[in-house]
Amino acid sequence: MKKIGVADTTFSRVDMASAAVDELNATGSGFKVVRRTVPGIKDLPVACKKLIDEEGCGIVMALGMPGPKPVDKTCAHEASMGLIQVQLLTNTHIIEVFVHMDEVSSEKELAHLAERRTREHAVNAYNMLFRPQKLRRQAGTGQRQGFKDEGRIE
Amino acid sequence: MKKIGVADTTFSRVDMASAAVDELNATGSGFKVVRRTVPGIKDLPVACKKLIDEEGCGIVMALGMPGPKPVDKTCAHEASMGLIQVQLLTNTHIIEVFVHMDEVSSEKELAHLAERRTREHAVNAYNMLFRPQKLRRQAGTGQRQGFKDEGRIE
Amino acid sequence: MKKIGVADTTFSRVDMASAAVDELNATGSGFKVVRRTVPGIKDLPVACKKLIDEEGCGIVMALGMPGPKPVDKTCAHEASMGLIQVQLLTNTHIIEVFVHMDEVSSEKELAHLAERRTREHAVNAYNMLFRPQKLRRQAGTGQRQGFKDEGRIE
Amino acid sequence: MKKIGVADTTFSRVDMASAAVDELNATGSGFKVVRRTVPGIKDLPVACKKLIDEEGCGIVMALGMPGPKPVDKTCAHEASMGLIQVQLLTNTHIIEVFVHMDEVSSEKELAHLAERRTREHAVNAYNMLFRPQKLRRQAGTGQRQGFKDEGRIE
Amino acid sequence: MKKIGVADTTFSRVDMASAAVDELNATGSGFKVVRRTVPGIKDLPVACKKLIDEEGCGIVMALGMPGPKPVDKTCAHEASMGLIQVQLLTNTHIIEVFVHMDEVSSEKELAHLAERRTREHAVNAYNMLFRPQKLRRQAGTGQRQGFKDEGRIE
Numbered sequence: 001m002k003k004i005g006v007a008d009t010t011f012s013r014v015d016m017a018s019a020a021v022d023e024l025n026a027t028g029s030g031f032k033v034v035r036r037t038v039p040g041i042k043d044l045p046v047a048c049k050k051l052i053d054e055e056g057c058g059i060v061m062a063l064g065m066p067g068p069k070p071v072d073k074t075c076a077h078e079a080s081m082g083l084i085q086v087q088l089l090t091n092t093h094i095i096e097v098f099v100h101m102d103e104v105s106s107e108k109e110l111a112h113l114a115e116r117r118t119r120e121h122a123v124n125a126y127n128m129l130f131r132p133q134k135l136r137r138q139a140g141t142g143q144r145q146g147f148k149d150e151g152r153i154e
Numbered sequence: 155m156k157k158i159g160v161a162d163t164t165f166s167r168v169d170m171a172s173a174a175v176d177e178l179n180a181t182g183s184g185f186k187v188v189r190r191t192v193p194g195i196k197d198l199p200v201a202c203k204k205l206i207d208e209e210g211c212g213i214v215m216a217l218g219m220p221g222p223k224p225v226d227k228t229c230a231h232e233a234s235m236g237l238i239q240v241q242l243l244t245n246t247h248i249i250e251v252f253v254h255m256d257e258v259s260s261e262k263e264l265a266h267l268a269e270r271r272t273r274e275h276a277v278n279a280y281n282m283l284f285r286p287q288k289l290r291r292q293a294g295t296g297q298r299q300g301f302k303d304e305g306r307i308e
Numbered sequence: 309m310k311k312i313g314v315a316d317t318t319f320s321r322v323d324m325a326s327a328a329v330d331e332l333n334a335t336g337s338g339f340k341v342v343r344r345t346v347p348g349i350k351d352l353p354v355a356c357k358k359l360i361d362e363e364g365c366g367i368v369m370a371l372g373m374p375g376p377k378p379v380d381k382t383c384a385h386e387a388s389m390g391l392i393q394v395q396l397l398t399n400t401h402i403i404e405v406f407v408h409m410d411e412v413s414s415e416k417e418l419a420h421l422a423e424r425r426t427r428e429h430a431v432n433a434y435n436m437l438f439r440p441q442k443l444r445r446q447a448g449t450g451q452r453q454g455f456k457d458e459g460r461i462e
Numbered sequence: 463m464k465k466i467g468v469a470d471t472t473f474s475r476v477d478m479a480s481a482a483v484d485e486l487n488a489t490g491s492g493f494k495v496v497r498r499t500v501p502g503i504k505d506l507p508v509a510c511k512k513l514i515d516e517e518g519c520g521i522v523m524a525l526g527m528p529g530p531k532p533v534d535k536t537c538a539h540e541a542s543m544g545l546i547q548v549q550l551l552t553n554t555h556i557i558e559v560f561v562h563m564d565e566v567s568s569e570k571e572l573a574h575l576a577e578r579r580t581r582e583h584a585v586n587a588y589n590m591l592f593r594p595q596k597l598r599r600q601a602g603t604g605q606r607q608g609f610k611d612e613g614r615i616e
Numbered sequence: 617m618k619k620i621g622v623a624d625t626t627f628s629r630v631d632m633a634s635a636a637v638d639e640l641n642a643t644g645s646g647f648k649v650v651r652r653t654v655p656g657i658k659d660l661p662v663a664c665k666k667l668i669d670e671e672g673c674g675i676v677m678a679l680g681m682p683g684p685k686p687v688d689k690t691c692a693h694e695a696s697m698g699l700i701q702v703q704l705l706t707n708t709h710i711i712e713v714f715v716h717m718d719e720v721s722s723e724k725e726l727a728h729l730a731e732r733r734t735r736e737h738a739v740n741a742y743n744m745l746f747r748p749q750k751l752r753r754q755a756g757t758g759q760r761q762g763f764k765d766e767g768r769i770e
Contacts, residue, residue, distance in 0.1 A: 008447050013461045015448035036440070037447040039432050042388065042404060046395035053399060071408065074385055077228055080196065082392040084236040087200035088243060089396060091207060096196060100225065111461045124193050132190070139162050139191040140169035153167045153265045231536055234504065238544040241508035242551060245515060250504060254533065278501050286498070293470050293499040294477035307475045307573045316755050321769045323756035344748070345755040347740050350696065350712060354703035361707060379716065382693055390700040397704060419769045539690055542658065546698040549662035550705060553669060558658060562687065586655050594652070601624050601653040602631035615629045615727045 002031045002129060005051030005060035011040045012065035013107075014114040016097065020061050023122035028130060031058075041066060041098070042075055045082030052090045059129045060094045063118060068102040076100070093128055097121045099146070117146030156185045156283060159205030159214035165194045166219035167261075168268040170251065174215050177276035182284060185212075195220060195252070196229055199236030206244045213283045214248045217272060222256040230254070247282055251275045253300070271300030310339045310437060313359030313368035319348045320373035321415075322422040324405065328369050331430035336438060339366075349374060349406070350383055353390030360398045367437045368402045371426060376410035384408070401436055405429045407454070425454030464493045464591060467513030467522035473502045474527035475569075476576040478559065482523050485584035490592060503528060503560070504537055507544030514552045521591045522556045525580060530564040538562070555590055559583045561608070579608030618647045618745060621667030621676035627656045628681035629723075630730040632713065636677050639738035644746060657682060657714070658691055661698030668706045675745045676710045679734060681726075684718035692716070709744055713737045715762070733762030 004024060008017040021033050034055045036047045041064035051057045062083055066076035076098055083094050099114040124145070127134040142150035158178060162171040175187050188209045190201045195218035205211045216237055220230035230252055237248050253268040278299070281288040296304035312332060316325040329341050342363045344355045349372035359365045370391055374384035384406055391402050407422040432453070435442040450458035466486060470479040483495050496517045498509045503526035513519045524545055528538035538560055545556050561576040586607070589596040604612035620640060624633040637649050650671045652663045657680035667673045678699055682692035692714055699710050715730040740761070743750040758766035 010443055010446040010449055010451040012448045013450040013458055015460065017447055035444065037443040038401070038436070039403070039429070039443070039451065039453070042392060043401060045392055046399065046401055049396055050399055071381075073225075073228075074381075075388075077232065078385065078388045078392060080229075080232045081235065081389065082396065084196060084199055084232060085239070085393070085396055088203055088236065088239055091200065091204055093192070093197060093200055095193070107461045121193070128192070135164055135191040135193070136189065138164040139171055140166045141164055142167035143164040143193065145193070150167055152169065153261045227533075227536075231540065234537075234540045235543065238504060238507055238540060239547070242511055242544065242547055245508065245512055247500070247505060247508055249501070275501070282500070289472055289499040289501070290497065292472040293479055294474045295472055296475040297472040297501065299501070304475055306477065307569045318751055318754040318757055318759040320756045321758040321766055323768065325755055343752065345751040346709070346744070347711070347737070347751070347759065347761070350700060351709060353700055354707065354709055357704055358707055379689075382689075383696075386693065386696045386700060389697065390704065393701070393704055415769045535687075535690075539694065542691075542694045543697065546658060546661055546694060547701070550665055550698065550701055553662065553666055555654070555659060555662055557655065583655070590654070597626055597653040597655070598651065600626040601633055602628045603626055604629035605626040605655065607655070612629055614631065615723045 003034050003055060003057040004031050004125060004129065005034050005036070005048060005055065005057035006063065007036045007038065007044050007047045007051060007060060008063040009038055009040050009044070012063065014065060014111050016063040016114055016118045019115045019118040020063060020122045023119040024126055027123050027126045030130065040075070041079040044079055045086050048083060048094050049086045049090065052092050059092065059125050061097060061121065061125050062094050063097045065099050065101060065114065068100070095121050095125045113146045120145040157188050157209060157211040158185050158279060158283065159188050159190070159202060159209065159211035160217065161190045161192065161198050161201045161205060161214060162217040163192055163194050163198065166217065168219060168265050170217040170268055170272045173269045173272040174217060174276045177273040178280055181277050181280045184284065194229070195233040198233055199240050202237060202248050203240045203244065206246050213246065213279050215251060215275065215279050216248050217251045219253050219255060219268065222254070249275050249279045267300045274299040311342050311363060311365040312339050312433060312437065313342050313356060313363065313365035314371065315344045315346065315352050315355045315359060315368060316371040317346055317348050317352065320371065322373065322419050324371040324422055324426045327423045327426040328371060328430045331427040332434055335431050335434045338438065348383070349387040352387055353394050356391060356402050357394045357398065360394070360400045367400065367433050369405060369429065369433050370402050371405045373407050373409060373422065376408070403429050403433045421454045428453040465496050465517060465519045466493050466587060466591065467496050467498070467510060467517065467519035468525065469498045469500065469506050469509045469513060469522060470525040471500055471502050471506065474525065476527060476573050478525040478576055478580045481577045481580040482525060482584045485581040486588055489585050489588045492592065502537070503541040506541055507548050510545060510556050511548045511552065514548070514554045521554065521587050523559060523583065523587050524556050525559045527561050527563060527576065530562070557583050557587045575608045582607040619650050619671060619673040620647050620741060620745065621650050621652070621664060621671065621673035622679065623652045623654065623660050623663045623667060623676060624679040625654055625656050625660070628679065630681060630727050632679040632730050632734045635731045635734040636679060636738045639735040640742055643739050643742045646746065656691065657695040660695055661702050664699060664710050665702045665706065668708050675708065675741050677737065677741050678710050678712050680714045681730065682714055682716050684716070711737050711741045729762045736761040
């Protein structure tokens with residue numbers, strides 16, 4: 001049975017992993033979820049690598065909520081660079097789901113955005129592992145996870 | 155038969171992959187196109203690596219449309235760094251075709267730019283694989299894909 | 309017996325390593341601490357790698373205090389990138405504990421923040437090595453090391 | 463016979479490669495030049511790596527002309543990072559000769575700067591391969607390729 | 617006998633390598649110095665790697681003087697990233713001694729700073745190789761190479 005890794009943080013103010021697991025289970029079956037929780041987003045790259053190398057995950061969702069300060073933006077950049085490196089070292093996709101605290105202006109909107117983006121990317125993760133042709137049909141259609149899609153320009 | 159990889163995203167608002175495939179076929183023959191679609195540009199590096207490692211592509215076009223916000227610019231930078239790493243790990247060229255949404259000021263111009271840049275780089279990809287001397291003859295001539303060439307300064 | 313590495317710098321104005329070792333010992337047992345001191349934070353990545361490769365540490369705490377100038381911020385970024393690379397090369401977690409000199413406005417607050425953040429991350433390091441389920445229970449709860457936790461948004 | 467690689471771009475508005483080859487031949491002998499032309503500076507890293515891995519070049523000159531816009535500056539940074547990575551993967555020097563379009567204010571000055579910097583670095587490349595003691599004697603003397611040397615501060 | 621590498625540039629306006637060698641010899645014995653000079657700081661990473669891989673150096677000092685312009689700051693960042701990579705690839709420390717031209721306001725101060733920082737880091741390099749406990753005793757004491765130490769905050 002295939003494995004889907006879900007890595008999240010104690011820094012995030014929203015329980016993104018539960019949304020991910022719930023949506024994955026609502027989307028399909030034939031997989032097992034393996035979870036890991038780390039302190040912050042910079043701890044995610046090696047956590048994802050271990051989910052791939054040691055647990056045999058076929059794809060991983062990396063869930064994080066970068067803060068609004070410049071140092072937080074730098075952390076997010078470093079984490080993203082690390083997540084790309086992991087993918088290249090393992091030839092395995094990692095779906096980065098980062099929700100920046102300053103994307104919206106209230107706690108309520110932040111929780112909503114985090115859940116919605118996580119759920120939409122859970123579907124992407126499932127599709128990439130089990131039915132990549134679904135993504136192919138959405139090529140160039142301006143998909144936006146967590147916000148309204150922008151659509152294709154004809 | 156040689157293979158040319160074409161990787162694109164669901165984030166892009168223009169179907170750049172179709173333009174790429176159309177132009178490749180108009181330019182020459184003797185190759186097979188292998189396509190992959192991923193959610194966003196940060197998913198392109200490992201998609202391109204898999205096209206090279208697992209599908210045997212001799213060159214890959216990485217097509218993306220970064221958004222206009224600072225976080226989008228950072229994403230584009232991260233994706234570009236990853237694409238360069240893939241090339242060094244595989245000794246294989248990847249032609250990055252990124253069209254930034256703020257390069258032009260209307261949707262119509264954006265679609266035009268995306269198609270034109272993609273087509274011009276499709277010719278580059280074909281030439282790099284089959285007739286590198288064509289690029290040699292353009293050395294130092296100020297080529298600009300999607301815009302008017304700037305030309306050589308004598 | 310498991311080993312926990314603790315790497316610190318002569319640049320830091322606070323003896324963070326002593327706080328780390330003290331807190332580790334107060335948190336649990338069954339481990340041995342191995343320490344290394346280097347001049348600055350950019351020397352930490354290879355020091356941590358050697359603690360893992362040559363000393364067999366199962367986790368490492370990287371303790372540093374970046375200065376307030378732009379060049380110091382760049383140093384911190386470079387060090388962080390290196391620390392992530394070490395983790396990917398060794399499949400081992402490194403807990404980065406960086407306290408920026410401009411996070412607070414007095415020397416007294418800086419010493420307090422450095423000690424408190426180091427101690428809270430020492431608990432994280434211990435938990436990651438011996439009882440990862442403790443982190444799992446804190447997933448998405450807005451933990452902030454050295455400052456008041458922000459808490460979960462329901 | 464030793465080989466010197468020369469990689470350049472179709473983006474550059476000056477034929478830097480011809481200047482490089484001309485100056486190399488004027489400086490000494492005992493080597494063969496191998497040329498490659500790619501579209502832009504981000505294509506240079508893998509082109510240089512292939513010149514080293516596949517052609518056996520003992521040193522490579524990477525010639526490029528980054529544009530004046532922020533996105534061009536980012537491209538130059540990415541290319542430079544890639545060129546450093548290639549050197550570390552191959553234990554081979556690559557002399558990066560980048561001429562930024564906004565270093566001078568007219569096309570005439572740009573052509574002059576590009577040619578002069580290329581020629582001065584061609585001498586560096588030759589010296590690094592055949593007579594490294596020449597560089598040793600210039601240590602700490604404020605050399606500036608393409609502009610007036612700043613000289614040593616006593 | 618152990619070897620200490622010293623890599624410097626022709627770009628620097630101060631002969632930092634001579635200061636390094638002089639101070640190393642004044643600090644202790646039991647080592648041989650191996651020198652390499654390259655054009656600029658971006659050439660230092662591979663020069664240091666070759667000093668380690670090909671010459672067997674147990675530690676290397678990388679001496680450079682980045683210019684004051686934004687492009688120079690980017691070069692310094694790229695060089696630093698490369699130097700960290702070399703350390704991780706070789707499990708060997710490299711002491712980066714960079715003196716930015718805009719740290720002080722006169723040529724006289726620049727020469728003084730460059731010499732003093734180089735000499736203080738030469739002692740660090742010697743200590744790291746022969747008596748690491750000396751650094752251990754300075755942990756968290758606010759050392760500043762080239763300027764007055766800031767000291768420990770109690």
